[in-house]
Amino acid sequence: MLPKTTENTVTTMLKERLQAFGVTHCTPFGSLQTPAGRREVDLFCHNGGAYVIEAKFLERDLIKAIAKIQNDYIKHHKHLGIVGGFAILYPQELSSPLEEKIVCDLASKLKFKVVMLFLPEDNRRNFRVVEGTLDEVAGVLATQILSPPEYLSPSIDYIIKVLRDSAHTLTAGLRHIAGKNLEGLFGGQQVFENILEYEEGALPEEELRLASAYLLVNQLLFYQVLSRKDPSRFEEIDLDVLRTPSDLSRYFSRVLDINYRTVFSYDVASLIPPKFMIEVTTMIAAIQGISAEKVSSDLLGTVFHDLIPFEIRKKVAAFYTNVLAAELLAWLSISDSCSKVGDLACGSGGLLVAAYRRKKALIKESRGFTSEDHRRFVEEDLTGVDVMPFAANVAACHMALQSSQPTA
Secondary structure (H helix, E strand, C coil), rough: CCCCHHHHHHHHHHHHHHHCCCCCEEEHHHHHHEECCCEEEEECCCCCCCCCCCCCCCCHHHHHHHHHHHHHHHHHHHHHCCCEEEEEEEHHHHCCCCCCCHHHHCCCCEEEEEEEEEECCCCCEEEEEEEEEHHHHHHHHHHHHHHHCCEEEHHHHHHHHHHHHHHHHHHHCCCCCCHHHHHCCCHHHHHHHHHHHCCCCCCCCHHHHHHHHHHHHHHHHHHHHHHHHHCCCCCCCCCCCCHHHHHHHHHHHHCCCCCCCCHHHHCCCHHHHHHHHHHHHHHHHHHHHCHHHHHCCCHHHHHHCCCCHHHHHCCCCCCCCCCHHHHHHHHHCCCCCCCCCCCCCCCHHHHHHHHHHHHHHHHHHHHCHHHHHHHHHHHHHHHEECHHHHHHHHHHHHHHHHCCCCCC
């Protein structure tokens, strides 16, 4: 169990620091009545806008705090009047029972981590992470609460970290899947024996489970962007009515009926047992809290490009082209915005995306870039082929999200 006395001491100290910076209305250890029931909150600040604060001592629990802020509070922001929330990681050195004087001394030296979440419609402020001493993070929080800046850039590295942590958490729900089923998900026996040249019995099952988890993370992230960009066609995933992981197919099927078959045709969700539903809902809530739809298309493409670690890509032959090399090749070889490009071993789509950007830049020399240009690029001008379904999935995401308004 966490040392509640020490945790309460640190939370009280944070309240006092916030008040010193002008946040006069801070209520520690309170509760809020939400449409889903009463929820306990570590700290509630309600002047200059209402914000909730959830604190954790362990890095692995921070994603739970992010999910709680999103699903318990921001989801019900119209009812609660909430405009944002902060998940705070207290230094682990403070997790032991300590005298108050020692706690105060350590808090002035050790680093705290703050994850900032804001409303989906607040396009000024993105999912952001800051670190500093107690006084430093209190000053940053006070600024956000009392006089929010015009713009707060996203923490791309931490977005990727949250998504990677989610994938690793999901692998526990895939441990029951036999090697043959994993093999089928990634192209079948012929791919692994004849192309990847794995000997019988040498299938990298653990890596394939993690790669499967990344497929689902990709799907959830992609669907999240679609649902926020086009809510009339794509309903946001409602965790209050989701009962089993396989229920996600109800949402994904709406996209399959229109387009993006390469992204959503791999059914990983139905392979996860219902007993892992808590892990799945935590992951979905965290993805919703990231608000990836507010990230520019270039940066969102970077998220999909960098999300899956090299050691996992290597096991399923999803090798990535160096971004700078791809950009150089595209700028040297494409001189007409109507050029058509094919890549017969597209991997994550790096060369295709570079071609997309080059063609887009040529169009913007004479006029604005439109959604019709995006549709033509993706559906007609740029063609990618890869033997690995995993690579094709990432390439499709990477390409489609080059537009801030992905068409479907």
